[in-house]
Amino acid sequence: MADLPKAAELIKIDHKPKAKGWMETPVNIRPGMYCYAANPKSLDYMGFPNVREWNPLDQDWKLPNNWKEILFEGIRERLGRFRSFKIFMDICVRCGACADKCHFFIGTGDPKNMPVLRAELLRSVYRNDFTMAGKILGKIAGARPMTLDVLKEWWYYFFQCTECRRCSVFCPYGIDTAEITIMGRELLNLLGLNIDWIATPVANCFRMGNHLGIQPHAFKDMLDFFEDDIEELTGLRMGVQYNKKGADILFITPSGDVFADPGTYTCMGYMMLFYYLKQEYGLDVTWSTYASEGGNFGFFTSHETMKRLNAKMYAEAKRLGVKWILGGECGHMWRVITQYMDTMNGPADFLEVPKNPITGTVFENARSTKMVHISEFTADLIRHKKLRLDPSRNDNLKVTFHDSCNPSRGMGLLDEPRYVIQNVCNNFCDMPPNTIRENTFCCGSGSGLNAGENMEQRMAGGLPRANAVKYVQEKHGVNMLATICAVDRAALPDLMKYWVPGVAVTGLHELVANALILPGEKERETDLRQEPLPGMEDGTDE
């Protein structure tokens, strides 16, 4: 594993373009800036082609002899299947509006991280072999032939994009560069060139229902552990229900929430909210130990893989006979649901149009996917005054909100999380406008890049987000960064520790549960993290 440079070193970024043209600048695959190659076992399990051991640093990638043929056939097929791909290959005028919008370009200064240039890596080959102008004019038309070095460049830079879509907000033509990366990765997968941080979660999820490979009994064991902690805090047991046929709602969240801090506190938050709703309104929510993953790393692999993994959530909803699905605080899951579900595994006709039985609100935006984001659901409950809340329990926190790329740009979920935070916390402030909402900066670790071996890449890519947090830390004393994505909850603590020490990370429903007054609870002395509540600092052990 490569050593992570000190922040004072990493901040020395050179944005000046090199004298040499980009086509003449060979790729330099550098430790710390890439993720390990996929474990052959994981690729094999999924039945992916060209499975083998290979090392990105080796000269020889052990490609099949006909790799170019495979790749060109792959491009040809996709140009026919996906109109967006064909259009995005053809219409870019290279105006450069996107160039400085990418967090990876800002954080590394590497011109090939300009979204336009990242796309050109693929476009240049498309022009050369799939357009008349390119075939005749070659380099003058921006074309270049496919070579092994070009393939390596694709691999390096398509796994140096988090598919966050910020660039697409600024493109006057509406080119979604994330979709070019998605296509690039899909093509690379034809040659067995995935990274392990994606491939192994995919295989785990396909086999056991979640990215981490948590088996049903272990899943229950983990939630039981939270039950104990919540009982200590409130004197109550939440009585989590699993795989319950005929429940009103199936709840599905990323497995990261079940396993990794600080997501685990968010998970406790969900459990406490559902307990409250059961006690007060009789709402029957079930968890599933089979559809135990909201995330979908298949999305970072290929359209087919995404579809295979997404199917289980709906299969489980059908099996249990619930009315609709409530989804947890996940990021890319919502892009999968909002953008692809309907024509991919849908329509989910066997489910009802989601209606909050407590408030009567019909979630029109989920009319066809039948899946509602929990922050919309909770915002609706608060708006109808259905929750008893004591926001002063969060008074030790000065909170800001990081819009996760996919819920914000992928589904337009901008106001609901803020509305929830402002009702459960007394101290909230936003980061500067050009870094939030549709313009939000990525955590730098999305789309399956939150591994350990590419820390330099992650810290460089997360710099613009961290910089905005630092601004509100210095100006307003912010000490808590809230977010609604499990990758964020996993990635941002490292990012904060590196660039903005003193800021912790939380999910929305941890804050909700801190404030939520459960019927019959004992007087709380600590928050969910077992830290003393404001005003309770004295008289505790430490």
Add this chain to the structure above:
Amino acid sequence: MAEVEFNGEKFQIDEDGFILDFNSWSKNWVMYVKEQEGIDELNDEHWKVINILQDYYKKNGIAPMVRVLSKLTSFKLKHIYELFPSGPGKGACKMAGLPKPTGCV
């Protein structure tokens, strides 16, 4: 995938030096990681962590989350870091022969 040899025993490891197959774990592996980690002497507390990790893994097929490890051992996280300077994952799990968790973690 690489191979390391320690006291005449060979181990297949991944890029981060985790053992590939839990079943090939042995005392020699522990001694090898101890050296890598720069731990002077293994005491009962180290072994308590290793044994608990292995028991949990055998039962559940996954490493325990950090909070569970802390509860099962009754060691605070800070103390686990004192025992294993690289932390519960890269230090203790590696020594116990468990694989790395992957996903949104």
